[in-house]
Amino acid sequence: METLKKIVAKTLAVKEGEIELASSPKNLSSWDSFNSFMIISEIESNFNVKLSSSDIMTIETVKDIVETLRRLNVEEKFLVI
């Protein structure tokens, strides 16, 4: 299993150091609405969880993803940003 930070960085093709809790499509140029879906797909297969459509719609920042995954009982050690 990989960490959330690693997954987000890999999907957006940026360095892990560039990912912060506040990262979002607004401040990361390689993050557009389509790779939001890519990130979600990667997260789902990595953590074996399924997000609802309302989860997906409320996600804007990395922090939102962390909170959603916390609710889905993903272990904290994978959610360190």
Next chain:
Amino acid sequence: MAEKNANKEAESVRLGFLSNFTIEPLSSIMKKTCEDVGIFAEVYMAPYGQYAQEIIDNSSKLYGFSPNLIFLLLDGEKLFGDVYSNPYTQKVQTRRKIFADRLNELKELLNILESKTSAKIVINEILLPIYSSFGILENKQKDGARELVNKFNYELRKFFLASNRLFVFDLNSFCMKIGYQQLVDKRVDYLADMKISIPALKELSKEYLEYVIPVASKTKKCIVLDLDNTLWGGIVGEVGIDGIRLGPEREGKPFLDFQKKLAELFNRGIILAINSKNNTEDAMNVIKNHRHMVLKENNFACMKINWQDKVSNMREIAEELNIGLDSMVFIDDDQSNGELIKEFLPEVTVIDLPRDPVDYVTCLEGLKFFSKLVSTKEDFERGKMYIDQRKREQLKLANTDLDSFLAKLKIQLEIGDASKTDVSRISQLTQKTNQFNLTTKRYQEEDIEKFVSSKDFKVKFLRVKDNFGDYGMTGVVIVKKLKDSDEWEIDSFLLSCRILGKKIEYTLMQKILENAKEEKIRKINATFIPTPKNPPAKDFLEAAGFNLIREDNSTKYYCRDV
């Protein structure tokens, strides 16, 4: 256009995507999938939903991008509307009319697309609706939704049969393979109009490789196989011919089926070879005498069964068959052998067999390296031709004087002007011939067709036969006539590696010279463009009486008087 790209590395492709729903993630997915097999892909995605505009508009970005391959993905619900998703709210006449209208519109668009580009075009067939309000009675409805979609797909395939540039992708078989639940994700469908889920797009990109690989000229020619625990279960040196697992029952059947699949590939023109650490007698005893052995001596163009390391064996196989390591696939159950090949011969594609033999067939079926966009007569006979070659080599060993050996072969050449029916084979030869190739210009069928029908070009083919068999069409010469002059320029001159070493190239050049004389040509120009693979052709022009005029960036320019 092709000429411009001719000398660029063949591994890069330009892919255009058109659709009536959101497929943007496919862009990065497709690039990654191509990269994994060593192909560099550039991708153009038409703007959302604008497939028709892009096709009709002469100055669209799609045409500006000049793709080699265009994929068209259409969703049934978006194409047909309610008659697809809620068909029985509509009268049967309306259903029929809408399906017929859409079919005609689509055919028209495809005609336009085909006429405006030289790309190969792939269209996904329409997914069959999985739900019907009639339930079990759906298949009793006259022109029901499923039946109409079936007919639509059938008509589409029929329409595509007429062209060798149009291909229908069998989306319904794909759906059967991965499952509808995997294909569709309602969340991304409602949120972003993505009718195919991201995991399914990843799988789809692998299927699309079957089109990309031949366009990028990366089709593989040869499968090199291990024996113990690959073609049969168990180690023959330990358990003997009666102890190995191979046959129609239980644990022998996965191996039998695996061999049958390989035999099918052999019949399609894939060369088979063996690279095994074994006692030759033990292994040959199984190959010759085991009653359930599907693959016989005659299926293998080369057999390296010895205690030498597999890397050296692999090199020898490539040398003996006269094919590049990059056109070989290596299959072995022992991963350490695979790792060794990967390490020392990275050009070879290594397949790690699954641990469980029941999965061997699925693994083989999943390989996308052998697909061709056209199949020629030579493809079907290739496997056999390499076996003939092995027999010739045996004769060669028994007869060391080359000239008398060649005389014994009774080589017959047929050299002629290419016609339309030769186009696909000629294009294939330009794509695949690496060693004896003066300029290594790669041409698509469309290019060859232009040359054949143009007055400014001459396209000559060469067919070769000898005592042992028919090699088929194995040589091509393309001559460009320089306007208002009495000079010719040899654009391409190539011979398949199967007929090298027989001095045939000189006879072919002689014929070109005679032909030039007849047409009152005074001078012939020729070029040698070196590549890592064509040293066998390096000294040919000089040996054939041409004079070097200049050298520029390692390209050599020659000419000779007629």
